[in-house]
Amino acid sequence: MISNILFAVLLVGSMSFFIWNILKIRSNIRLGRDLDRSDRKSERLKTMLLVALGQKKMFTRPIPALLHLMIYSAFILTQIELIEIFVDGLSGSHRIFRPDLGGLYTFIISFIEILSVLAFIATLIFLSRRNLIKVPRLNMKEMKGWPKMDGNMILFMELILIIFILTMNGADEAMHLQEYGSSYGFTISSLIGPIFEGMDLSTLHTLERVGWWGHIIMVFTFINYLPYSKHLHIFLAFPNTYYSNLEKKGRFTNMESVTTEVKLMMDPEADPYAAPQEGVTEPQRFGAKDVTDLTWKNLMDSYSCTECGRCTSSCPANVTGKLLSPRKIMMDTRDRLVEVGENKRKHGADHDDGKSLLGDYIKEEELWACTSCNACVQECPVNIDPLAIIIDLRRYLVMEESKIPTELAGMLTNIENNGAPWQFSPADRLNWANEEG
Amino acid sequence: MSLNVPTMAEMTAKGESPEILFWVGCSGSFDDRAKKITKALVKILNKCEVKFAVLGAEESCSGDPAKRAGNEFTFQMQAMMNIQVLEGYDVKKIVTACPHCFNTLKNEYPELGGNYEVIHHTQMIQELINQGKISIKDGGTYKGKKITFHDPCYLGRANDVYEAPRSLIESLDAELVEMKRCKTKGLCCGAGGAQMFKESENGNKEVNIERTEDALETQAEVIATGCPFCNTMMTDGLKNFNKENEIEVLDVAELIANAADL
Ligand code: SF4
Ligand code: SF4
Numbered sequence: 211m212i213s214n215i216l217f218a219v220l221l222v223g224s225m226s227f228f229i230w231n232i233l234k235i236r237s238n239i240r241l242g243r244d245l246d247r248s249d250r251k252s253e254r255l256k257t258m259l260l261v262a263l264g265q266k267k268m269f270t271r272p273i274p275a276l277l278h279l280m281i282y283s284a285f286i287l288t289q290i291e292l293i294e295i296f297v298d299g300l301s302g303s304h305r306i307f308r309p310d311l312g313g314l315y316t317f318i319i320s321f322i323e324i325l326s327v328l329a330f331i332a333t334l335i336f337l338s339r340r341n342l343i344k345v346p347r348l349n350m351k352e353m354k355g356w357p358k359m360d361g362n363m364i365l366f367m368e369l370i371l372i373i374f375i376l377t378m379n380g381a382d383e384a385m386h387l388q389e390y391g392s393s394y395g396f397t398i399s400s401l402i403g404p405i406f407e408g409m410d411l412s413t414l415h416t417l418e419r420v421g422w423w424g425h426i427i428m429v430f431t432f433i434n435y436l437p438y439s440k441h442l443h444i445f446l447a448f449p450n451t452y453y454s455n456l457e458k459k460g461r462f463t464n465m466e467s468v469t470t471e472v473k474l475m476m477d478p479e480a481d482p483y484a485a486p487q488e489g490v491t492e493p494q495r496f497g498a499k500d501v502t503d504l505t506w507k508n509l510m511d512s513y514s515c516t517e518c519g520r521c522t523s524s525c526p527a528n529v530t531g532k533l534l535s536p537r538k539i540m541m542d543t544r545d546r547l548v549e550v551g552e553n554k555r556k557h558g559a560d561h562d563d564g565k566s567l568l569g570d571y572i573k574e575e576e577l578w579a580c581t582s583c584n585a586c587v588q589e590c591p592v593n594i595d596p597l598a599i600i601i602d603l604r605r606y607l608v609m610e611e612s613k614i615p616t617e618l619a620g621m622l623t624n625i626e627n628n629g630a631p632w633q634f635s636p637a638d639r640l641n642w643a644n645e646e647g
Numbered sequence: 648m649s650l651n652v653p654t655m656a657e658m659t660a661k662g663e664s665p666e667i668l669f670w671v672g673c674s675g676s677f678d679d680r681a682k683k684i685t686k687a688l689v690k691i692l693n694k695c696e697v698k699f700a701v702l703g704a705e706e707s708c709s710g711d712p713a714k715r716a717g718n719e720f721t722f723q724m725q726a727m728m729n730i731q732v733l734e735g736y737d738v739k740k741i742v743t744a745c746p747h748c749f750n751t752l753k754n755e756y757p758e759l760g761g762n763y764e765v766i767h768h769t770q771m772i773q774e775l776i777n778q779g780k781i782s783i784k785d786g787g788t789y790k791g792k793k794i795t796f797h798d799p800c801y802l803g804r805a806n807d808v809y810e811a812p813r814s815l816i817e818s819l820d821a822e823l824v825e826m827k828r829c830k831t832k833g834l835c836c837g838a839g840g841a842q843m844f845k846e847s848e849n850g851n852k853e854v855n856i857e858r859t860e861d862a863l864e865t866q867a868e869v870i871a872t873g874c875p876f877c878n879t880m881m882t883d884g885l886k887n888f889n890k891e892n893e894i895e896v897l898d899v900a901e902l903i904a905n906a907a908d909l
Binding site: 270314457458459460461462464465468469471472473476477496497522526529530531532533534575578579580582583584585587588591592601604605606607608609614615617618620621623624626629630631632634636637638639640641642643645 | 650652654670673675676677678682685686689701703705707708710711713714715716717718719720721723724725727728740749753754755758759800804805806807831832834835837838839840841842843844845846847848849850851853854856857858871
């Protein structure tokens, strides 16, 4: 009875804390500018099913994809067992579904056990990729400190979780053998059951309980750790791929505010001194200086980032030693957003801490190294678009602060004066047609 | 053989209108190397008796480098001016040999009121070959040669065109050898996003050198591209390795024009 109450308290407590954190993240994402992604619903659904559920983009790198799939499928299927654990925990029953499901139950638990062992192996390999083999993309500059620890912590939690599950099932199996003289028939625990041979029933019972509680406490810890971790992608991958950009990657957004002004400039009949129309709100700043100038999708992108570094390892600027790393762009955006969100909650919505994403987090040098090649966008397994953020920050630099590399300023002047990025006379445009060769 | 390059103005004066507008672009008009690509394409169009025209002095920068550099004003000014000119001639279909112009005209002009069917020259040449308007006897000059294709970012990833240039290379009876990073994984040449017009940021290598190494690894005799900027970058990359006399960098249009003896 006491344990049922304890379980209920833990359950309610951890779910409430989790929901509180998720609501915070939701309100942070909503600090972003508007963007309409409510169209093409079936295409969006399809993208989500393929990319998030089906992990389509992971498979361009087959080995990590396979290892990831082992952990991913174990995680998804364990949720079935978790339902039983919840019911058992609240009602005090033991394996409540077993009598009704019979053979199917044995099959499901066996399946989960096998997947758990595979996930265990995959997790060990992942840990060694991070810490022993030191796969370059997982050990770059921006991964030092917390991000590195975060990646390892999640993996350790998974190991502990699986050890608890197998202790629970193994001890239960040994108990069942002693009490009823027959095995549950679960594939893995009937193999590890013999480890517990010779132990008396009460020790076994304690072990089983340790496994059971250990497992569920890890689950509660895990779920509440997610909002602070890159591991949040296990949830956000779904909405984030659903709201993917479905246009061609080469198409950059059109800036409506600029269109209005350019039309005015080109319309000979427009009155430049005309009073602004009623109801027209103060114009937004051109481009982005801080996270609140980005769209909500850019912000959701930042929370969805798995810090896998696929983007950075395919970035031409990064592989040739430039400062730019698209992963860092995403991590900076997230870190800054968390900071802005906290400030607003603590000091009110208008609080200004004098800092901004551009400058305090991302440097101009990073932005100007980008070739807009879209490799990062292509590679991202959860359809994140670092390029969109880079371009919006550039727009702010150029249009609001006139900060632009000198050669590019010259290029722009040439376009404005000669209609070409070089200093050629527009009248000479067709000369090639009459030249020899 | 002299080229037949009618302008829109001339055609209109004669009361005619072309099937397609050839958007030459700034590189294709002014850059000495890129002008050769322009001419190769014109030779193909002439040979296939395609009724085309160019804008000549009425053409202006598409605005792509301005937009990538973050100056939306300059971009939109250029775009709207160009759209006015194109509207004046009632242009419906455009071909261009520059993936940057291709991308901007195709994807970014519609929101400013310019709607056209825009194709890249490799797509057009593929169509002409499919229609039997141009044929290459026994593969011509490139039969059996190793050719690698460098995917321009604004043609490949940006617009998902990977097959048209490759099918043209295959029509030469050449051996198409892929670089380790190709198609969706193709590495940029380093020129996009207005990088063409500036020094690169501090690093330990130039992007075009990294990319040229990929190409050298394939042992290809020809590096084919479909973009004037990629062409420049790869040519410079070869010079860095002193290979400019052994390996050629050619646009796919040049390959076809050479092979068909145009
Ligand atoms: S688009 Fe920019 S940031 Fe992304 S991979 Fe290319 S150069 Fe790197
Ligand atoms: S942006 Fe995408 S590819 Fe880059 S680190 Fe994040 S999840 Fe990985």
